[in-house]
Amino acid sequence: MAKVKTALGASLFLLVYLVLIPWLFRDQPYRLGVLTTASVLSLISAGVWLMFYIGRINMGQGGFALVGGYAAAILVSKLGLSFWVALIGAGFITVVISILVGLPLLRLKGVYFSMITLSLTETARLAAQSLSSLTNGTKGILNLPLPGAVEIAGFTLIPDFASVDKHFAFYFLGAFLTILGFAALYRVVNSRLGWLFRSLQQNEDLASSFGVDVPRLRVIALAICALFAGIGGAFFVTMQQSVYPATFTFQDSTYFLLYCFLGGLGSVWGAFVGTFVLFLSFEMLQGLNQYQPLIYSLIMIGMMLWLPNGLLSIKPPFFGPGEPKKEEARP
Amino acid sequence: MTPMPMTSMPLMEVKNLTKRFGGLAAVNDVTFAVAEGEILSVIGPNGAGKSTLFKLASSFLAATSGKVFFKGEDITSQSPHIAARKGIVRTFQETTIFRNMTALDNVVVAHHLRSRASLPGFFFGTKTAREDEGRFRESASEILDYLGLGDVKDMVASTLPHGHLRALGIAIGMAAEPQLLLLDEPFAGMNSEETAQAIRMVRGIRDRGVTIILVEHDMSAVMNISDRIVVLNFGKKIAEGTPAEIQNDEVVIEAYLGREDESEDRTCTLKP
Ligand SMILES: Nc1ncnc2c1ncn2[C@@H]1O[C@H](COP(=O)(O)OP(=O)(O)OP(=O)(O)O)[C@@H](O)[C@H]1O
Ligand SMILES: [Mg+2]
Numbered sequence: 001m002a003k004v005k006t007a008l009g010a011s012l013f014l015l016v017y018l019v020l021i022p023w024l025f026r027d028q029p030y031r032l033g034v035l036t037t038a039s040v041l042s043l044i045s046a047g048v049w050l051m052f053y054i055g056r057i058n059m060g061q062g063g064f065a066l067v068g069g070y071a072a073a074i075l076v077s078k079l080g081l082s083f084w085v086a087l088i089g090a091g092f093i094t095v096v097i098s099i100l101v102g103l104p105l106l107r108l109k110g111v112y113f114s115m116i117t118l119s120l121t122e123t124a125r126l127a128a129q130s131l132s133s134l135t136n137g138t139k140g141i142l143n144l145p146l147p148g149a150v151e152i153a154g155f156t157l158i159p160d161f162a163s164v165d166k167h168f169a170f171y172f173l174g175a176f177l178t179i180l181g182f183a184a185l186y187r188v189v190n191s192r193l194g195w196l197f198r199s200l201q202q203n204e205d206l207a208s209s210f211g212v213d214v215p216r217l218r219v220i221a222l223a224i225c226a227l228f229a230g231i232g233g234a235f236f237v238t239m240q241q242s243v244y245p246a247t248f249t250f251q252d253s254t255y256f257l258l259y260c261f262l263g264g265l266g267s268v269w270g271a272f273v274g275t276f277v278l279f280l281s282f283e284m285l286q287g288l289n290q291y292q293p294l295i296y297s298l299i300m301i302g303m304m305l306w307l308p309n310g311l312l313s314i315k316p317p318f319f320g321p322g323e324p325k326k327e328e329a330r331p
Numbered sequence: 332m333t334p335m336p337m338t339s340m341p342l343m344e345v346k347n348l349t350k351r352f353g354g355l356a357a358v359n360d361v362t363f364a365v366a367e368g369e370i371l372s373v374i375g376p377n378g379a380g381k382s383t384l385f386k387l388a389s390s391f392l393a394a395t396s397g398k399v400f401f402k403g404e405d406i407t408s409q410s411p412h413i414a415a416r417k418g419i420v421r422t423f424q425e426t427t428i429f430r431n432m433t434a435l436d437n438v439v440v441a442h443h444l445r446s447r448a449s450l451p452g453f454f455f456g457t458k459t460a461r462e463d464e465g466r467f468r469e470s471a472s473e474i475l476d477y478l479g480l481g482d483v484k485d486m487v488a489s490t491l492p493h494g495h496l497r498a499l500g501i502a503i504g505m506a507a508e509p510q511l512l513l514l515d516e517p518f519a520g521m522n523s524e525e526t527a528q529a530i531r532m533v534r535g536i537r538d539r540g541v542t543i544i545l546v547e548h549d550m551s552a553v554m555n556i557s558d559r560i561v562v563l564n565f566g567k568k569i570a571e572g573t574p575a576e577i578q579n580d581e582v583v584i585e586a587y588l589g590r591e592d593e594s595e596d597r598t599c600t601l602k603p
Contacts (some may be wrong), residue, residue, distance in 0.1 A: 211415035
C-alpha cells in the first residue's frame, strides 16, 4: 500500500514538474528560467542537507559550487571540451577538492567545522580572483557556448541547445539533474548507508565502537555533497553563459542552509521544498529585494522558534498521496 | 555452549601502559593480561583510571607509552574502528545509544562489521545487501531477546528506562561479535535484582565464547562474577588476583578505606 502511494505521489510530482510547469510557462522564458534556477539551487542545497544528515553544518557549499562552475567554464573555454564532458569533469574536480579539504577539516566537530567551512566560499572567491591566468580574475569567463548535441551512432540523444528553445532545454536538463540527484539522495538515506549516516549524526564514538570507519564515511558524505555542488555550479554557469568570482557568494552558502531548514531536515525532499518555496516567493516579491538578507534572517529565527522540523513536518488534514513519509518515522 | 578452554597465549596483553593528561598520569605503567574465556574485572576508586584504561585498550585514546597486544599483535593507539575489526569492542560508562532509533534498529546498525556488501552495494540495494539486512534483523532480535529486551524492540531508545538502556548498550556491543568485550560499569544504576539478572547474562555472553573485561563499582557483583580482578589506584596497578585474594589484600583495603571520608559507600565496601 505504501509502495503504491509512493509511486502515485512520484508520478504526480513528475507530471507537474516535467509536463504541467513547462506547459504553463511555455511563453514566459524569464519565469521558466527562474524555475530552472530553483531546480539547480535545490540540487546544490541537497548536498548541504546530506551534511546536516551526518550532523555537520556545511557553510561552504557556495565555494564548492563556485569550484564546479569555474571547472566547467575552464574545461569548455580553455580546453575546448564539450559541455557534457565538462559537466562530468566539474563534478569530478569538485569531489577531488572536497576530499582534499575534507580530510583535515572533517576532524573538527560542531561549531568548529561550521566556522571553518564558513571561510571556504571566501577562499574559493579569492582563488577565482587571483588565479587570473586560468580564471580571468574579476572579469570572469564570458560567452560560454551553449551545450552541443549528444549523438550516439547517428541518433540524436540530446539536441544542440542553440538549435532548440534554450529555455526549455535548460529547464529539462536542470529538472533531469535535480531528479537524478534527489533519487540518489533517497537511495542513500533509505539504504544501509543512511543507517550509517544517521548513526554518525547521533553518536560518532558509538558508531566507531562497532567498527564504522567514521572518518571515511564523513569524507564520503562530503564528497557526495560537493558532487551536487559541482554539477549544480557547472550547470548554473552554463545557463548564465558566464562565471564571475561572485557567481556564488558567502550569502548563497547561508541561503542553502536556510532552504534546508525551511523544508526540513527530517525528509529527503526538505531541500527541494525549501528552495522552491523560498526562492520562488522572493521572485514574486521583487520589490523586497533590498531587504532579502533581513527577511531571510527573520525567517531563519522564526523557523527555529516555531517550526524547528521544517515545512514538511506540517501535516495538513487532507494530505494527498504526495510526500513519502517513510524516513520521517525514523529521523 | 561450554566455556572456552583457557589457552596459554593471553588474548590481550597490556604492557607498561601509560596515559598522561598534562601532568596527570591517569594510567601509570599498568601491566596485565587476560586469557581467552576469562571474566576479568578492573576495580578502583573514582578517578583511578579504569575508563581511561578501557579507552587505551580499544584505541579510543592514544597511549603516552607502553603497548597493547591482542592475540600477540601490537595494536597500540590505532583507530577505534580498527580495534573493533580485530575483535575488541567497548561499551560506554555513560549510557550511550542511538537515542532516536528503536532498540531493534540500534542493534541492527551495530552489525556493521558483518555486512558483506560494499558501499555501492548498499546504494544499489544488491541481493547481498538485502540478504544481510534480513540476517541482521533476525540476529538483532535474538540478541535483544537474550538480554530481556524482546518486548521493547520497537520502542524508540530514548523512551526506555535506565536499566533497559544499560542492557541495550551491551546488546550493541554483542552485535559486533567481539572476541573481547570491554564493559564499563554495566551494572551501574541497577537494583540488586536487575544486577543479578545482568550477571547471568554477562556469564552467558562469556559462555558464548566472548572474553570479558569489566569495570564495576558494585563489589558484590564483582566478587560474584570475576575470575580475576585487577585493582587500580591513582593510575597504578596495586593488586591482581582472584576475588578471595583481593578481598584480603592489605594494600587494596588500605586504598579503599583511605577514601572513606569521601563517604561514597560504593567504593568503601570490599566484602560482598
Ligand atoms: N580527556 C581527559 N582529559 C584530562 N583528564 C582526563 C581525561 N579523561 C580522564 N581524565 C582524568 O583521568 C583520571 C582517570 O579518569 P577515568 O575516567 O579513567 O577514571 P575512572 O577510574 O573511570 O573513574 P570513575 O570510577 O569515576 O569512572 C581522572 O582524574 C580524570 O579526571
Ligand atoms: Mg570510569
